[in-house]
Amino acid sequence: MIRKLLVANRGEIARRVFATCRTLGVQTVAVHADADADAPFVAEADQAVRLPGNTPAETYLRIELILDAARKAGADAVHPGYGFLAENAEFAAAVTDAGLTWVGPPAKAIAAMGDKMAAKALLADAGVPMLPTWTDADEITDFPVLVKASAGGGGRGMRVIRDAAGLAEAVASARREAAAAFGDGTVFIERYVERGRHVEVQIFGDSHGAVVALGERDCSIQRRHQKIVEEAPAVLPADVRQRLHAAAVAAGRAVDYVGAGTVEFLLAPTGDFFFLEMNTRLQVEHPVTEAVTGLDLVRLQLLVAEGEPLPVAATPPADGHAIEVRLCAEDPGQGFRPATGTLHRFAVPGVAGGFVPTKGLRLDSGVVDGSAVGVHYDSMLAKLVAWAPTRAEAVRALAGALARAELHGVATNRDLLVRVLRSRDFGAAEIDTGFLDRHDEVFAPLLPADQLPLAALAAALASAAARRAAATVLAGLPSGWRNVPAFPQVTRYVGPDGEIEVRYRLDRTGGLAEWSSVPPLAACGTTAGSGEAADGPAAGEPSTVKLVTVTQGRVVLDVDDVRRVFRVHRVGSEVFVDGPDGAASLAELPRFPLPTAEVAAGSLLAPLPGAVTRVHVEVGQRVAAGELLLTLEAMKLEHPVLAPADGVVAELPVPAGGQVDTGAVLAVVNSEEDPR
Known part of the structure; x- marks a missing residue:
């Protein structure tokens, strides 16, 4: 029996495996990069071994370092988690050669499925349906097609190409991204199916010859070909479900599969389906299968091993x-640009448990309050799962918990996820892998623009209450009290769409005498930004705002006789406001700002730390708006930097291979009107 298990991974999957180990009485060992030294998964392990460095290539992808860690800690088994070395046949063989128990499929099965072209040929002989596939781009005449990485998964290296013009660059870019993520830049190309659904089957095999399908999952809601919403069971006709399960079991039997695996299919609108790939590991989305089957899949992995x-x-x-969403540190409104920083608060209401099969709400998180989100690893922060007797109930519960969550300090995709869950088409199960491309409305913030001034007012009132609570002199006076109360207090913030100025005056009882904002509330579709009644307000527009109660963490406003509660959390100059309609992140501006260095017009700044992998233009070159200037790599993904307008490249201060911090100037493009 396994006595001490080393998890060769990080974040929430390490915590997930540790949770089952605790229930089984198995001791645990974590390995960690320097950047993860204070991470929750390290603290929860019985023992931890440092892997010197930060990047995956220095740490979690080093087979010899992980085996040495197992030897030092006295581990007798290794669980690979997912990602990194989880589907590396060489790693699986090295673990077993070292006399350790490998918690995963045999190296032979991993190798067979790791070469996706060879896997297609093998499984086609077993009767599994396949899409047309090419390795030579010159052979392709019909579009659209999908460029895919032969090694690994998670959407990395995938590109949809709709005409021949972009094929060569897409192949080259996919190779670079796949090499960076998996250490293997091999790619292939297959036909792209429009309006296809991504449906996968969870299989499990044992060393006694059994291979069983444990149900299917629909993972069609994707961004950048990476899943962000997954559910079980899929909404399918019974005959399609039966055929999918049979094909998945046939795939497992073809490679004598042992352990947890997932066979992924593309389901066409006709009901036909085609093999995509087989993931020889535990999947990110396994909790939805656990929720509807009641099985602990990590426990099954250990028993089979x-x-x-x-x-x-x-x-x-x-x-x-059951439905799961992946909560990621990224900004959907900026092309899903990864976000970094400190997660000041991470709180989801109503959670019943985490990391093990749970009815109700389950949270599997790699972060806690105060966690630092860096650039070295994937952007996923947590998985939130809702189970309910029906799909509609699960959708509603998950959307409600997400909307009420307090996520402060790092931009996330929370608002996008809530809007997807609450959309009519998702509710009707009318989904496919192109869902986000057709539904621009889900990219809008939850907080309507016309409510942002109220959030700013709540932030200003809470900050004033905090100052009065900390006052050592005349603490009993209301904030802003004056003998001649003619002048309002003024607070300025930077919000998602620019500056917001709030002016307010309290009366001698501490009530809100009047207030206004710039831009005014009226400019957002309401009457005046004032506490005084207006002449004949339009239907549905608030005419009065009254202050009910205020503390430094909670502000209650009465808006047109409807009470609204705002939760306020301040960290330095940052203020996070969670209200009934959505959340706002505001940065308070100093009353007397210090002079700062001016950035040259036309400067393109790095949105996050990373490395410039390629520079596509030269100084003096004329470029068109939207033209690719250079490529920045961060969080294991490539991010294109595009020309904002027609112009001439004036500066390229960072060469290919150069490292940059957030805010660094990557390029300067002088506009046609300003040819300096």
Whole structure:
């Protein structure tokens, strides 16, 4: 039996495996890069071993370092988690050669499925349906097609190409991204199916010859070909479900599969489906399968690794419905640009448990309050899962918990996820992999623009209350009290769309005498930004705002006789406001700002730390708006830097291979009107 398990991974998947180990009495060992030294998964392990460095290539991808860590800690088994070395046949073989128990499929099965072209040929012989596939781009005459990385998964290296003009660059870019993520830049090309659904089957095999399908998941809501919403069971006709399960089991039997695996299919609108790939590991989205089957898949992995037979002989019936969302540190409105910083608060209401099968709301998180989100690893912060007796109930519960969550300090995709869940088409299960491309409305923030001044007012009132609470002299006087109360207090913030100025005056009882904002509330579709009644307000527009109560963390406003509660959290000059309609992140501006260095017009700044991988233009070159200038790599993804307008490249201060910090000047493009 396994006595001490090393998890060769990080973040929430390490915490997930540790949770099951605790219930089974198995000791745990974490390995960690320097950047993860204070991470929650390190603190939760019984022992931890440092991997010197920060980048994956220096740490989590070093087989010899991980095996040495297992030796130092006295581990007798290794669990690879997902990502990094999880689907590396060389790693699996090295673990078993070292006399350790490998918690995963045999190296032979990993190798067979790791070469995706060879896997297609093998499984086609087993009767699994396939898409037309090419390795030579010159052979392609029909579009659209999809460029894919042969090694790894997670959407990295994938590109949809709709005409021949962009094919060569897409192949080259996919190779670079795949090499950076998986150490293998091999790519292939297959036909792209419009309006296809991504449906996958969870299979499990044991060393006694059993291979069982444990149900399917629909993972069609994707960005950059990476899943962000997953659910089980998929909404499918019974005959399609039966055929999918049979094809997945056939794939597992073809490679004598042992352990947890996922066979992924593309389901066409006709009901036909085609093999995409087989992931020889535990999937990110495995909690939804656990929720509807009641099975702990990590426990099954450990039992199978110990040589035990599977405790289930057939597909268990699905109990209710489960939906999972991936909460990521990124800005969907900026092309899903990854975000970095300190997560000042991470709180989701109503969570029933985490990391093990749970009814209700389950949170599997790699972060806690105060966690630092850096550039070295994937942007996923957590997975939130809702189980309910019906799909509609699960959707509503998950959207509600997400909307009420307090996520402060780092931009996230929370608002996008809530809007997807609350959309009519998602509610009707009318989904496919192009969902986000057709639904621009889901990219809008939850907080309407006309409510932002109220959030800023709440922030200003809470800050004033905090100052009065900390006052050592005349603390009992209301904030801003004056003998001649003619002048309002003024607070300025930087919000998502620019500066917001709030002016307010309190009366001698501490009530809100009047207030206004710039831009005014009226400019956002309401009447006046004032506490005084207006002449004949339009229907639905607030005419009065009254202050009910205020503390430094909570402000209650009465807006047109409707009470609204705002939760306010201040960290330095940053103020985070969570209200009934959405959240706002504001930065308070100093009353007397210091002079700062002026950035040259036309400067393109690095949105986050990273490395310039390629420079596509030269100084003096004329470029068109939207033309690719250079490529920045961060969080294991490539981010294009495009010309903002027609002009001439004036400066390229960072060469290919150069490292940059947030705010660094990457290029300067002088406009046609300003040819300096």
